[in-house]
Amino acid sequence: MTPAEVPQKWDHEADVIIVGGGTAGLPAAVIVAEAGLNTTLLEARPALGGSFNMVVGGFCAPGCEEQKAAGITDDSPDLFYEDLVNICGADPEIARAYADNVLDSYKMLVEEGVEFPGLIPLPRHSRRRVLGWLLGFGPKMVKAAEGRARRVGVEILTRHRALRLIVNPQTDRVIGLTVDTGGEIKNFRAKRAVILTSGGFGRNREMVAEYAPHMVNCVPKMPVSHLGDGLKMGMDAGAATKDMGIAVAGSWPVDVETHSECIWALDWGGIMVNVHGKRFHDESSSEGFYGRMTEAAMRQPGSVYWVVFNEDIMNNIGRIEGTDKRNMEHVKDVEKCNRIITSSLDELAEKAGINAEGLKEAIEKYNSDIDNFGYDTVCGRKHQMGEARPLAKITPPYYAIKSVTATTSMKGGLKINARGQVLNQYDETIPGLYAAGETTGGLHTKTYLLGIMSSSAFTQGIIAARNAVKEPAA
Secondary structure, three states: OOOEOOOOOOOEEEEEEEEOOOOOHHHHHHHHHHOOOOEEEEEOOOOOOHHHHHOOOEEEOOOOHHHHHOOOOOOOHHHHHHHHHHHHOOOHHHHHHHHHHHHHHHHHHHHOOOOOOOEEOOOOOOOOOEEEOOOOOHHHHHHHHHHHHHHOOOEEEEOOEEEEEEEEOOOOEEEEEEEEOOOOEEEEEEEEEEEEOOOOOOOOHHHHHHHOHHHOOOEEOOOOOOOOHHHHHHHHOOEOEEOHHHOEOOOOEEEOOOOOEOHHHHHOOOEEEOOOOOOOOOOOOOOOOOHHHHHHHOOOHHHOEEEEEEHHHHHHOOEOOOOOOEOHHHHHHHHOOOOEEEOOHHHHHHHHOOOHHHHHHHHHHHHHHHHHOOOOOOOOOOOOEOOEOOOOOOOOOEEEEEEEEEEOOEOOEEOEOOOOEEEEOOOOEEEEEEEOHHHEOOOOOOOOOOOOHHHHHHHHHHHHHHHHOOOOOO
């Protein structure tokens, strides 16, 4: 495959064209337009927002006003950078750029009237720096970023799906792309640069099967437009990739039938077992990312597993620590699951289709470990979530939810440098081509630090745009 041929005439021209109007694309468009350049933002779907509309977790913002109000004055870009490199195994240059510019993302949204909720504790962050929970905040943040983009003159074209990059064969420079405008293919010229921000490939079953075959039966929870378009376009133009081996990252456990989330039961002390009744992973996300445990779950027999908990845990789900309030959306998620509720493990095993002896052995061992040692000796679990709250025994009445793993975001993609430029196999920049967000790799090589996905994509969009506007006009 080769990029599209240079057309004899162009149907549309702009200084910079951004592909994808979501978490990274919207701020990128704002930055380009505020630099006084003609800016076109292409979005395949009828409306903007992408994954940003669906955010439920947190927005990482070291140095934010909420930290200051909480008395946290010792956080810094340097400390955040160290977390990214030491915990995530992030590319040092990409991590440095993110850490140094992330507060600009926060400020842009605050300037547009976004009022973030307070800080939440998440595992392995050196300081409490993540704002959340953001359930219901996505549309507000999209509206804020889109409003600013329109106000500064960004040309927004929805129902426009970019197909292939157009490269000048004499200079190897990306100079445009072919675009499906709704049944008609047109040639769009980018006089300075193209920025790819079209998300990951979680909805492309063939690509998931290629890079992570054990994850092919996961339930995709990302936008339907996450088909790997940006990744394919970049690779077609000679781009290298980064972290593709871990790109397909597990997310929440969900009910196999309703697809409603049941991770909240694990956060408050539930356990996971396979069809044999055996536990297979620490359920606390102590390593900082729940995807490790839910990916391990997809390697269990039949790629299914059960989240097992009890009534005490059910009554704590959604509880906001330090208050009498509960996040009722978390409660509703679990209530939407098909819950098996019994007073005996034998009955639970029979109704769930789990080996009864294995289940009883696993729970008896788990409970006795809590009594004898205060922690679980089988999988090394020491807390309910991260380092929060001591373990709770699993006692009657028992609950079980048959589960499968969902995917929400990809953790690998095109290889970029700290400026957001796309690189080829020799680490040379591909002239005129930038990328940001889920379309790229480099931040999550070892693991994912919870709560950074949205702010990293937003920030990378800003970084890529700031450098794209410096490109000389073709």
